[in-house]
Amino acid sequence: MGLFDGLLGHGSSVDPADLAKRLDGVLIEGERVSLAFRVIRDVFVFTDKRLILIDVQGITGSKVDYMSVPYRAITRFSVETAGTFDLDSELKIWVSGSHDPLKKTLKKGTDVRGIQRALAAGVLR
Secondary structure (H helix, E strand, C coil), rough: CCCCCCCCCCCCCCHHHHHHHCCCCCCCCCCCCEEEEECCCCCEEEECCCEEEEECCCCCEEEEEEEEEHHHHHEEEEEEEECCCEEEEEEEECCCCCCCCCEEEEECCHHHHHHHHHHHHCCCC
């Protein structure tokens, strides 16, 4: 499995050219992408320094929110798998200084273990 070949459930592989275009001006000098997952239109980017959540908004997708979370700021995280009748999984990330977690809904079939493993690799270094 290549660097950008991580799949999440019904998502597709992350096109390296598209990812490079999206991250142009976002990454700092020397920062490297370790892993990237696409969930529908959103992208989870794990670099060697932080987690970047790319949230594509609106019908046209022209509005994009880039949330950067340094691994050192993540105090805990939780991944809830989908059940038999529950179609969605949920990712929660608690960041120091914030009472409420960041929440992301993931489609059933998403590789939540892959996300959890990537988060643990960044947070537990």
